[in-house]
Amino acid sequence: MKVLSAVAWPYANGPRHLGHxxxxxxxxxxxxxxxxxxxxxxxxVSGSDEHGTPILVAADNAGITPREFVDVxxxxxxxxxxxxxCAYDLYTRTTTVNHYAVVxxxxxxxxxxxxxxxxxxxxxxxPRTRRTLPDRYIEGTCPICxxxxxxxDQCDNCGNxxxxxxxxxxxxxxxxxxxxxxETDHFFLDLPALAGAIKAYLDERNASGTWxxxxxKFSLNILDDIKPRAMTRDIDWGIPLPGELAxxxxxKRLYVWxxxxxxxxxxxxxxxxxxxxxxxWRAWWNDPDAVSYYFMGKDNITFHAQIWPAELLAYAGKGxxxxxxxxxxxxxxxxxxxxxxxxxxxxxxxxTSRGYTILVRHVLDTYGPDPIRYFICAAGPESQDSNFxxxxxxxxxxxxxxxxxxxxxxxxxAMIAKSFGEIPPxxxxxxxxxxxxxxxxxxxxxxxxxxxxxxxxxxxxxxMRAVGDVNKYVTDTEPFRLKGEDQRERLATVLHTLAxxxxxxxxxxxxxxxxxxxxxxxxxxxxxxxxPMPSVVHVADLDDGHPYPVITGDYSRMPRWESHPIRxxxxxxxxxxxxxxxxxxxxxxxxxxxxxx
Numbered sequence: 001m002k003v004l005s006a007v008a009w010p011y012a013n014g015p016r017h018l019g020h021x022x023x024x025x026x027x028x029x030x031x032x033x034x035x036x037x038x039x040x041x042x043x044x045v046s047g048s049d050e051h052g053t054p055i056l057v058a059a060d061n062a063g064i065t066p067r068e069f070v071d072v073x074x075x076x077x078x079x080x081x082x083x084x085x086c087a088y089d090l091y092t093r094t095t096t097v098n099h100y101a102v103v104x105x106x107x108x109x110x111x112x113x114x115x116x117x118x119x120x121x122x123x124x125x126x127p128r129t130r131r132t133l134p135d136r137y138i139e140g141t142c143p144i145c146x147x148x149x150x151x152x153d154q155c156d157n158c159g160n161x162x163x164x165x166x167x168x169x170x171x172x173x174x175x176x177x178x179x180x181x182x183e184t185d186h187f188f189l190d191l192p193a194l195a196g197a198i199k200a201y202l203d204e205r206n207a208s209g210t211w212x213x214x215x216x217k218f219s220l221n222i223l224d225d226i227k228p229r230a231m232t233r234d235i236d237w238g239i240p241l242p243g244e245l246a247x248x249x250x251x252k253r254l255y256v257w258x259x260x261x262x263x264x265x266x267x268x269x270x271x272x273x274x275x276x277x278x279x280x281w282r283a284w285w286n287d288p289d290a291v292s293y294y295f296m297g298k299d300n301i302t303f304h305a306q307i308w309p310a311e312l313l314a315y316a317g318k319g320x321x322x323x324x325x326x327x328x329x330x331x332x333x334x335x336x337x338x339x340x341x342x343x344x345x346x347x348x349x350x351x352t353s354r355g356y357t358i359l360v361r362h363v364l365d366t367y368g369p370d371p372i373r374y375f376i377c378a379a380g381p382e383s384q385d386s387n388f389x390x391x392x393x394x395x396x397x398x399x400x401x402x403x404x405x406x407x408x409x410x411x412x413x414a415m416i417a418k419s420f421g422e423i424p425p426x427x428x429x430x431x432x433x434x435x436x437x438x439x440x441x442x443x444x445x446x447x448x449x450x451x452x453x454x455x456x457x458x459x460x461x462x463x464m465r466a467v468g469d470v471n472k473y474v475t476d477t478e479p480f481r482l483k484g485e486d487q488r489e490r491l492a493t494v495l496h497t498l499a500x501x502x503x504x505x506x507x508x509x510x511x512x513x514x515x516x517x518x519x520x521x522x523x524x525x526x527x528x529x530x531x532p533m534p535s536v537v538h539v540a541d542l543d544d545g546h547p548y549p550v551i552t553g554d555y556s557r558m559p560r561w562e563s564h565p566i567r568x569x570x571x572x573x574x575x576x577x578x579x580x581x582x583x584x585x586x587x588x589x590x591x592x593x594x595x596x597x
Contacts, residue, residue, distance in 0.1 A: 001291065004284045005032040006264040006334070007046035007086075008296035009094070012073040013054055016080055017357040018372070018388060019350040022343040023297030026376040027456055029086045031293065031338075033511035033531070034451040036087075037561040043284045045267035047092035048074040051238040052256035053126070053134050057174050060129075066237045070095060075549050078536050080360045082551045084369050085514045087534045090271040091551035094263055097543035098273070102266035103259045104242035105326055106315050107187075107231075113323025115194065115314035116187045121230050123186075124152065124164040124179035126172065132233045133164070133172055133179050134256065140167030154302055159221050161302070186252070187241075188228035194310045194319040195226045201309055201333055210453070212383055214298070215339045219305035229307070231258040261308040264294070265331065273542055274552075282329065291335040293454070297342065304337045338454050341381035345388050346591070356594065358388070370516045370579065371397045377460045377512050390587040398581050405467050405509065406579040408474070412498045413523045413575040415479055423499050423525060423570045424492035433497045436473040440466055440501045440508075441563060447508050448561055456512075463508050470501045496566070499524060503566050506530065507559055519578050525570030532557050 008024035010016055016025075024046075032044045050070040059069035074093050081091060093099070110116055124133040138152035143166050147157035152164035164170055165181060172179055191198075202223070206216050231254060232241070238253030240246040265285065272280040284290050294304050316330045317323025325331075344350070350357050363372045375393055378400070379386055416423065429437070443466040450459035479498070482491035503524055510517035514531045521530035534553040540546065 001040045001289070002284050002287060003032075003035050003040045003042045004264070004268070004290065004292035004332075005035070005042055005044040006292055006294045007044065007088070008294075008300055009047055009049035009260050009263050010077050011052075011054070012048040012050045012070045012077065012093075013058055014073060015076050016360045017350050018345070018360065018363065018376075019297075019343045019357075021081075021084060021360055021372075022376045022380045022388075023340040024295045025081060025084060025086055026373050026380070027338065027340060027382070027454065028293075028295035029084075030377060030456055030511045031295070031451060031454055033087060033514065033558070034448065034561065036555055036558045037507075037511070038448060038452070039560065041283075042089075042555075043268060043271065043281075044087060044089050045091070045264060045271060046088060047090075047094060047263055047267055048077055049256065049260045049263070050074065050094045051253070051259060053131050053233075053235060053237075054137060054174060056131060056235070056237045057126075057129075067095065071548070076361075078549050078551050080364065082534045082536045083364050084360065085373070085533060086551065087514075087532070087553055087555055088551040089553070089555075090267050090274070092263075092267050092270055093548060094259060094266075096266070096270065096541050096546075096548075098270045098541075099259070099263060099266040100239050101543075102269060102328075103239050103254060103262045105328060106262055106265075106311060107254060107258070108242045109323075109326035110189070110311065110314040111187070112326075113314055113317045113319075114321040115190045115319060115323070116231070117190050117228060118185050119188045119228060119230075120183050121186045121188075122163070122165045122181045123184055123230075123234065124170065124172075125182055126174070127177055127180050132235050133174070134233070135164055136257075137173045138164045138167065138170050138179060139173050140170040143168055154222075156299060159218055161222055161225050161227070184234060186230040187232045189231050189258075189307070189310060189314065190228050190319075190321075191226045191306070191310055192228065193321050194313050195223060196320060197313045197318050198226075198306060198309055199223055201313075202305070205336070211336055212339065214341070214383065215301060215305070215337055218298070218301050219337070222302055222306055226306075231255045257303050257307065258311070261303055261311065265328070270542065274539070285331050286329045288332065290332060292332055293336050293338050294334050295338045296340070298339045301337060301339050304334065304339075309333050336454075341383065341385045343376075343381045343386055343388055346390075346594070347387055358590075358594070367397075367582070368515070368580075370513045371401060371582075373513055374401055374460075377456045380457070382455075382457050390590045394582045394584065394586050397579070400464060401579045402577070402581045404464060404471065405505075406577060408467055408471050408505075409502055409520050409523060409578050410575050411474065412495070412502050413572050416495050416499060416572045417574045419491060419495065420572075422572055423566050423568050424496050425568045426493040426496035427489045429493065429497070432473065432476060433493065436470060436501060437497060439469050440504045443505070443508055444561060444563070451511065460512055463505065463512070466508070467505055470498070470505065473501070474498065496568075499572075500563075500566050504563050507561070507564070510559075516578055523572070523575045523578065524566065525572050529557075530559060
């Protein structure tokens, strides 16, 4: 089966924090790795979202051009995600010539099909620069529910769609200034003409019962107040209108959220071109049997469950006004919008502007990728808001990773190294051996089923229960007491059984912690990598030659989601710990650094 894993595009205004990767980064990678191991053809794409007023403002403040600004941040984010282990087929950017062309193609066909109308709009302007302020960068009080931090496009508290002019006491998120409002013509996506098709699509998805309840409920609710939405802005940084429209409207650029969601498609097309097979992307986008999963935080549900489906339906001519698809053909709607809730930090929202944040790079360099990937999978905001605390981070690392999984790996390898120096053969299995083997083998089905439905927390809990059962097997069989020559055959059988269980659990846990999986593989005498890892590669734009880094990789050697017999005779040396126990002082140190002690 063809599986498109479409991962939210991080905004290139700076490094990422833990709240970002908890919503899109780790969940999408765990799912994609599992689906590859289960035998599906996965195309995992994303990139840096690089347009919009906030980029302009930040570049101005830094004294550089917007392109120079996003060049720096795109590279930073790409290295962060690659080091985290996110196995993208292509992580690219929205400033490529290819992306511009795909976005303009979608706009033109939607316009030709009648789904863009020119209307006047009250727009918010920065009082200093007179640039258009994006709806999402205006905050104020919701006129419907009174929530004090509603945005200019929607209220996250009550879920209603808003306009900046609806807000009470509007203010710019960029500098706190009160925006000025002016009237100008813009191209509006005629959402009411697409409402029936969107509702039919969402009703079908609701009937399938696969979407997370919070996501499908929110998605259906926002249809209640659907209205045309402006998809252009008066700004000098972004994608211009196509063809002669660019001459007629030289100051207008396509709204960053119109162009950003099209990135999933343009990245797929760029990937195919880089593969030397320019039409290969169509297997994931035009084949109705292909499936697609979109990963993001809940603040992006509107754009992925309403705006993006509307763009796709308009391009295909599937709304009330009819029409026909363009050269890209009829494009698949999202099979599922996989939205996570919010991750808070010590009970408060992440805020880079206030310095209240935990940067991904800090965690990677200080603790490595395994503990944070584990925490996000075990306690992340999968279906409800969750809270990151340093105390829980340390506790889970020490009591679950180190004392649970790490201890099982290390003592298995240590006993084999001491008694045999290599994986020993086994004799006849006793019931206790067969029982633990059956328990671990059963985890392939139970954990795999949960991962295929994006239930990461349950899946990891089930895998760790199997780890606990194998640790209990060690306690029950007491191989460290089997010291006599007449017990050597039994010792070999127990240790062989243990090694096989650890090898299987390593495959089962590899989507969650791929870096650790490769280390465990070596501990048990394996060669090379068990699971392929991504890399950052410097490429040139396919059309204008501008250099930039991408994340890519060859994942064809991903092991299958099944038991692989261990090789008798594989050398096993005295191991070094797979995970590092953290001192309790980490909590005090990190809280002090964040100003929260």
